[in-house]
Amino acid sequence: MSLFLDRNSDSQAKPATIEVPKFGHLRQDANPILAAHMLQEMYKLVTGWQQELVQIDRDRVEVVASGTILAGWLESRTFQRNAAGEAIPTPYVTVETIDLAIVDPQAGYRLCGLDEYGQLWTRSCSMAEILNVSQAIARYQQLKDLDARKQQVERHIRQVLEDLVLLRIKIED
Template sequence: MSISTERNLDLNTPPTTIQVPKFSQLRQDANPILAAHMLQEIYKMVTQWQQELEQIERDRVKITSDGPILAGWLESRTFQRNATGQAIPTPYVTVEAIGLATIDPQAGYRLCGLDEHGQLWTRACEMTEILGVSQAIARYQQLKDLSDRQQQVEQYIRQVLEDLVHLRLKLSD
Protein backbone atom coordinates (compact mmCIF):
# COMPACT_ATOMS: atom_id res chain seq x y z
CA MET A 1 0.00 0.00 0.00
CA SER A 2 1.45 3.37 -0.93
CA ILE A 3 0.55 6.81 0.19
CA SER A 4 -0.25 9.18 -2.63
CA THR A 5 1.52 12.49 -2.69
CA GLU A 6 -0.08 13.72 -5.90
CA ARG A 7 -1.37 16.97 -4.55
CA ASN A 8 2.13 17.95 -3.38
CA LEU A 9 3.66 17.11 -6.75
CA ASP A 10 1.10 18.77 -8.99
CA LEU A 11 3.03 21.41 -10.91
CA ASN A 12 -0.09 23.05 -12.36
CA THR A 13 -1.24 24.52 -9.02
CA PRO A 14 0.45 27.65 -7.80
CA PRO A 15 2.70 27.14 -4.79
CA THR A 16 1.25 28.04 -1.44
CA THR A 17 2.90 31.02 0.17
CA ILE A 18 3.26 31.38 3.85
CA GLN A 19 2.37 34.79 5.28
CA VAL A 20 5.12 36.06 7.58
CA PRO A 21 3.69 38.44 10.16
CA LYS A 22 5.06 41.96 9.92
CA PHE A 23 6.47 43.45 13.07
CA SER A 24 6.01 47.06 13.99
CA GLN A 25 8.64 49.36 12.60
CA LEU A 26 9.15 50.63 16.15
CA ARG A 27 10.48 47.26 17.19
CA GLN A 28 12.64 46.64 14.14
CA ASP A 29 14.16 50.01 13.36
CA ALA A 30 16.04 52.53 15.42
CA ASN A 31 13.48 55.02 16.58
CA PRO A 32 14.97 58.35 17.64
CA ILE A 33 11.53 59.73 18.49
CA LEU A 34 10.98 56.97 21.04
CA ALA A 35 14.46 57.53 22.50
CA ALA A 36 13.83 61.28 22.74
CA HIS A 37 10.44 60.64 24.36
CA MET A 38 12.02 58.38 26.99
CA LEU A 39 14.66 61.03 27.74
CA GLN A 40 11.91 63.64 28.13
CA GLU A 41 10.05 61.35 30.55
CA ILE A 42 13.22 60.87 32.60
CA TYR A 43 13.79 64.64 32.57
CA LYS A 44 10.24 65.23 33.86
CA MET A 45 10.73 62.70 36.65
CA VAL A 46 14.04 64.20 37.75
CA THR A 47 12.56 67.72 37.63
CA GLN A 48 9.64 66.58 39.82
CA TRP A 49 12.06 65.00 42.29
CA GLN A 50 14.08 68.23 42.39
CA GLN A 51 10.90 70.21 43.16
CA GLU A 52 9.96 67.69 45.83
CA LEU A 53 13.40 68.07 47.47
CA GLU A 54 12.94 71.84 47.48
CA GLN A 55 9.48 71.43 49.09
CA ILE A 56 10.93 69.07 51.70
CA GLU A 57 13.49 71.71 52.62
CA ARG A 58 10.78 74.41 52.93
CA ASP A 59 8.72 72.04 55.11
CA ARG A 60 11.76 71.29 57.27
CA VAL A 61 12.43 75.00 57.84
CA LYS A 62 8.78 75.59 58.76
CA ILE A 63 8.67 72.69 61.22
CA THR A 64 11.88 73.73 62.94
CA SER A 65 10.64 77.32 63.25
CA ASP A 66 7.33 76.17 64.78
CA GLY A 67 8.93 75.24 68.09
CA PRO A 68 11.01 72.67 69.95
CA ILE A 69 11.59 69.18 68.58
CA LEU A 70 11.74 66.17 70.83
CA ALA A 71 12.80 62.62 69.99
CA GLY A 72 10.80 60.71 72.55
CA TRP A 73 7.38 59.48 73.52
CA LEU A 74 4.81 59.92 76.24
CA GLU A 75 3.58 57.16 78.49
CA SER A 76 0.70 57.23 80.92
CA ARG A 77 -0.62 55.07 83.67
CA THR A 78 -3.87 55.08 85.48
CA PHE A 79 -4.62 54.20 89.04
CA GLN A 80 -7.15 51.61 90.16
CA ARG A 81 -8.60 51.40 93.62
CA ASN A 82 -8.32 48.15 95.51
CA ALA A 83 -10.86 46.83 98.00
CA THR A 84 -9.52 49.10 100.75
CA GLY A 85 -9.71 52.18 98.50
CA GLN A 86 -5.97 52.48 98.05
CA ALA A 87 -4.87 53.73 94.58
CA ILE A 88 -2.78 51.10 92.80
CA PRO A 89 -0.91 52.31 89.66
CA THR A 90 -1.23 50.27 86.49
CA PRO A 91 1.83 49.77 84.25
CA TYR A 92 2.78 52.64 81.96
CA VAL A 93 1.55 52.43 78.37
CA THR A 94 2.57 54.52 75.38
CA VAL A 95 0.19 57.37 74.68
CA GLU A 96 -1.00 57.46 71.09
CA ALA A 97 -1.47 60.88 69.53
CA ILE A 98 -5.20 60.17 69.29
CA GLY A 99 -5.26 59.41 73.00
CA LEU A 100 -4.08 62.92 73.78
CA ALA A 101 -7.43 64.33 72.68
CA THR A 102 -8.62 63.61 76.19
CA ILE A 103 -6.02 64.00 78.91
CA ASP A 104 -6.94 62.11 82.04
CA PRO A 105 -6.15 64.38 85.00
CA GLN A 106 -6.04 61.33 87.27
CA ALA A 107 -3.40 59.58 85.13
CA GLY A 108 0.32 59.85 85.61
CA TYR A 109 2.38 60.85 82.57
CA ARG A 110 6.07 60.54 81.86
CA LEU A 111 8.30 61.51 78.98
CA CYS A 112 10.60 58.78 77.67
CA GLY A 113 13.44 58.65 75.20
CA LEU A 114 16.78 57.09 74.36
CA ASP A 115 20.11 58.75 75.02
CA GLU A 116 23.09 58.71 72.63
CA HIS A 117 24.06 55.25 73.96
CA GLY A 118 20.61 53.79 73.44
CA GLN A 119 19.78 53.80 77.13
CA LEU A 120 16.22 54.55 78.19
CA TRP A 121 15.59 57.73 80.16
CA THR A 122 12.34 58.93 81.70
CA ARG A 123 11.10 61.96 83.55
CA ALA A 124 7.76 62.96 84.96
CA CYS A 125 5.63 65.09 82.71
CA GLU A 126 3.30 67.55 84.37
CA MET A 127 -0.23 68.04 83.06
CA THR A 128 0.65 71.56 81.93
CA GLU A 129 3.53 70.20 79.79
CA ILE A 130 1.65 67.45 77.95
CA LEU A 131 0.35 69.57 75.06
CA GLY A 132 3.74 71.21 74.37
CA VAL A 133 5.62 67.94 74.72
CA SER A 134 3.24 66.10 72.40
CA GLN A 135 3.60 68.85 69.78
CA ALA A 136 7.41 68.67 70.03
CA ILE A 137 7.22 64.89 69.57
CA ALA A 138 4.90 65.35 66.57
CA ARG A 139 7.36 67.82 65.00
CA TYR A 140 10.16 65.27 65.46
CA GLN A 141 8.06 62.61 63.71
CA GLN A 142 7.28 65.01 60.85
CA LEU A 143 10.99 65.73 60.42
CA LYS A 144 11.76 62.02 60.48
CA ASP A 145 9.13 61.36 57.79
CA LEU A 146 10.54 64.20 55.66
CA SER A 147 14.06 62.84 56.09
CA ASP A 148 12.95 59.35 55.07
CA ARG A 149 11.25 60.72 51.94
CA GLN A 150 14.29 62.88 51.13
CA GLN A 151 16.56 59.84 51.30
CA GLN A 152 14.20 57.91 49.03
CA VAL A 153 14.07 60.70 46.41
CA GLU A 154 17.84 61.18 46.56
CA GLN A 155 18.29 57.44 45.98
CA TYR A 156 16.05 57.64 42.89
CA ILE A 157 18.16 60.51 41.55
CA ARG A 158 21.43 58.68 42.29
CA GLN A 159 20.11 55.58 40.48
CA VAL A 160 19.06 57.56 37.40
CA LEU A 161 22.41 59.35 37.36
CA GLU A 162 24.32 56.08 37.69
CA ASP A 163 22.29 54.51 34.88
CA LEU A 164 22.75 57.54 32.61
CA VAL A 165 26.51 57.64 33.22
CA HIS A 166 26.71 53.92 32.45
CA LEU A 167 24.62 54.40 29.28
CA ARG A 168 26.75 57.37 28.20
CA LEU A 169 29.93 55.36 28.62
CA LYS A 170 28.43 52.46 26.71
CA LEU A 171 27.34 54.71 23.85
CA SER A 172 30.77 56.34 23.56
CA ASP A 173 32.44 52.97 22.87
Protein backbone atom coordinates in the same frame (compact mmCIF):
# COMPACT_ATOMS: atom_id res chain seq x y z
CA MET B 1 -0.57 66.63 15.60
CA SER B 2 1.81 65.25 13.04
CA LEU B 3 5.50 65.78 12.73
CA PHE B 4 6.03 64.84 9.09
CA LEU B 5 4.37 65.88 5.88
CA ASP B 6 3.77 63.57 2.96
CA ARG B 7 4.25 65.28 -0.37
CA ASN B 8 1.97 63.88 -3.05
CA SER B 9 2.21 64.61 -6.74
CA ASP B 10 -0.87 66.82 -6.51
CA SER B 11 1.15 69.30 -4.36
CA GLN B 12 -1.22 69.06 -1.40
CA ALA B 13 0.48 68.36 1.90
CA LYS B 14 -1.16 65.60 3.88
CA PRO B 15 -0.18 64.89 7.46
CA ALA B 16 1.47 61.54 7.94
CA THR B 17 0.61 59.63 11.06
CA ILE B 18 3.35 58.50 13.37
CA GLU B 19 3.00 54.99 14.58
CA VAL B 20 4.56 54.38 17.96
CA PRO B 21 5.83 50.83 18.01
CA LYS B 22 4.68 48.37 20.60
CA PHE B 23 7.22 47.61 23.27
CA GLY B 24 7.77 44.14 21.84
CA HIS B 25 9.19 45.74 18.68
CA LEU B 26 11.62 48.10 20.42
CA ARG B 27 14.62 45.86 19.86
CA GLN B 28 14.00 45.69 16.13
CA ASP B 29 13.07 49.31 15.42
CA ALA B 30 15.36 52.31 15.66
CA ASN B 31 12.88 54.97 16.68
CA PRO B 32 14.48 58.31 17.57
CA ILE B 33 11.09 59.81 18.47
CA LEU B 34 10.50 57.15 21.08
CA ALA B 35 14.03 57.64 22.45
CA ALA B 36 13.48 61.41 22.66
CA HIS B 37 10.12 60.84 24.36
CA MET B 38 11.72 58.56 26.95
CA LEU B 39 14.42 61.17 27.61
CA GLN B 40 11.74 63.83 28.07
CA GLU B 41 9.91 61.59 30.53
CA MET B 42 13.13 61.06 32.49
CA TYR B 43 13.76 64.81 32.48
CA LYS B 44 10.27 65.46 33.86
CA LEU B 45 10.76 62.83 36.53
CA VAL B 46 14.13 64.18 37.66
CA THR B 47 12.99 67.82 37.66
CA GLY B 48 9.96 66.74 39.70
CA TRP B 49 12.29 65.15 42.24
CA GLN B 50 14.40 68.31 42.27
CA GLN B 51 11.31 70.39 43.05
CA GLU B 52 10.32 67.92 45.74
CA LEU B 53 13.74 68.28 47.38
CA VAL B 54 13.33 72.06 47.42
CA GLN B 55 9.87 71.68 49.00
CA ILE B 56 11.19 69.24 51.59
CA ASP B 57 13.86 71.78 52.59
CA ARG B 58 11.18 74.48 52.93
CA ASP B 59 9.02 72.16 55.02
CA ARG B 60 11.98 71.32 57.28
CA VAL B 61 12.70 75.02 57.88
CA GLU B 62 9.02 75.60 58.69
CA VAL B 63 8.91 72.72 61.17
CA VAL B 64 12.11 73.81 62.90
CA ALA B 65 10.86 77.40 63.14
CA SER B 66 7.51 76.33 64.59
CA GLY B 67 8.87 75.35 68.00
CA THR B 68 10.74 72.91 70.15
CA ILE B 69 11.61 69.49 68.73
CA LEU B 70 11.77 66.51 71.03
CA ALA B 71 12.94 62.98 70.19
CA GLY B 72 10.92 60.98 72.66
CA TRP B 73 7.50 59.64 73.52
CA LEU B 74 4.87 59.97 76.20
CA GLU B 75 3.67 57.19 78.41
CA SER B 76 0.72 57.21 80.76
CA ARG B 77 -0.57 55.05 83.52
CA THR B 78 -3.85 55.00 85.31
CA PHE B 79 -4.68 54.06 88.83
CA GLN B 80 -7.18 51.41 89.81
CA ARG B 81 -8.67 51.00 93.23
CA ASN B 82 -8.23 47.73 95.04
CA ALA B 83 -10.75 46.18 97.42
CA ALA B 84 -9.45 48.35 100.28
CA GLY B 85 -9.93 51.50 98.17
CA GLU B 86 -6.22 52.15 97.68
CA ALA B 87 -5.07 53.54 94.33
CA ILE B 88 -2.84 50.99 92.60
CA PRO B 89 -0.93 52.22 89.53
CA THR B 90 -1.19 50.19 86.35
CA PRO B 91 1.93 49.77 84.15
CA TYR B 92 2.87 52.64 81.86
CA VAL B 93 1.66 52.41 78.27
CA THR B 94 2.78 54.47 75.30
CA VAL B 95 0.47 57.34 74.37
CA GLU B 96 -0.01 57.20 70.59
CA THR B 97 -1.60 60.61 70.04
CA ILE B 98 -2.67 63.33 72.38
CA ASP B 99 -6.30 64.33 72.20
CA LEU B 100 -7.05 66.85 74.91
CA ALA B 101 -10.59 65.51 75.09
CA ILE B 102 -9.27 62.17 76.39
CA VAL B 103 -6.34 63.31 78.55
CA ASP B 104 -7.03 61.83 81.93
CA PRO B 105 -6.15 64.30 84.72
CA GLN B 106 -6.01 61.36 87.15
CA ALA B 107 -3.41 59.53 85.05
CA GLY B 108 0.31 59.84 85.50
CA TYR B 109 2.35 60.87 82.47
CA ARG B 110 6.04 60.59 81.80
CA LEU B 111 8.30 61.64 78.98
CA CYS B 112 10.67 58.96 77.71
CA GLY B 113 13.54 58.88 75.28
CA LEU B 114 16.90 57.35 74.47
CA ASP B 115 20.21 59.05 75.17
CA GLU B 116 23.19 59.04 72.78
CA TYR B 117 24.18 55.59 74.12
CA GLY B 118 20.74 54.07 73.57
CA GLN B 119 19.89 54.07 77.26
CA LEU B 120 16.31 54.80 78.28
CA TRP B 121 15.63 57.97 80.24
CA THR B 122 12.34 59.14 81.74
CA ARG B 123 11.01 62.15 83.55
CA SER B 124 7.58 62.94 84.85
CA CYS B 125 5.41 65.19 82.73
CA SER B 126 2.82 67.41 84.34
CA MET B 127 -0.63 68.02 82.89
CA ALA B 128 0.43 71.58 82.03
CA GLU B 129 3.29 70.23 79.87
CA ILE B 130 1.35 67.54 78.00
CA LEU B 131 0.24 69.68 75.04
CA ASN B 132 3.64 71.34 74.46
CA VAL B 133 5.53 68.07 74.84
CA SER B 134 3.22 66.21 72.45
CA GLN B 135 3.58 68.99 69.85
CA ALA B 136 7.39 68.87 70.18
CA ILE B 137 7.30 65.10 69.68
CA ALA B 138 5.04 65.54 66.64
CA ARG B 139 7.53 68.04 65.15
CA TYR B 140 10.32 65.51 65.61
CA GLN B 141 8.25 62.88 63.80
CA GLN B 142 7.55 65.34 60.97
CA LEU B 143 11.29 65.98 60.58
CA LYS B 144 11.96 62.26 60.62
CA ASP B 145 9.35 61.68 57.89
CA LEU B 146 10.74 64.55 55.79
CA ASP B 147 14.29 63.22 56.15
CA ALA B 148 13.19 59.73 55.13
CA ARG B 149 11.44 61.08 52.03
CA LYS B 150 14.48 63.24 51.17
CA GLN B 151 16.75 60.20 51.39
CA GLN B 152 14.39 58.20 49.18
CA VAL B 153 14.28 60.93 46.52
CA GLU B 154 18.07 61.33 46.65
CA ARG B 155 18.46 57.56 46.18
CA HIS B 156 16.26 57.73 43.08
CA ILE B 157 18.30 60.60 41.67
CA ARG B 158 21.60 58.82 42.37
CA GLN B 159 20.30 55.66 40.70
CA VAL B 160 19.18 57.53 37.59
CA LEU B 161 22.52 59.32 37.43
CA GLU B 162 24.45 56.05 37.73
CA ASP B 163 22.29 54.46 35.04
CA LEU B 164 22.72 57.43 32.72
CA VAL B 165 26.49 57.43 33.17
CA LEU B 166 26.60 53.72 32.35
CA LEU B 167 24.33 54.25 29.35
CA ARG B 168 26.52 57.07 28.08
CA ILE B 169 29.61 54.92 28.40
CA LYS B 170 27.86 52.07 26.62
CA ILE B 171 26.68 54.14 23.67
CA GLU B 172 30.04 55.88 23.24
CA ASP B 173 31.75 52.55 22.59
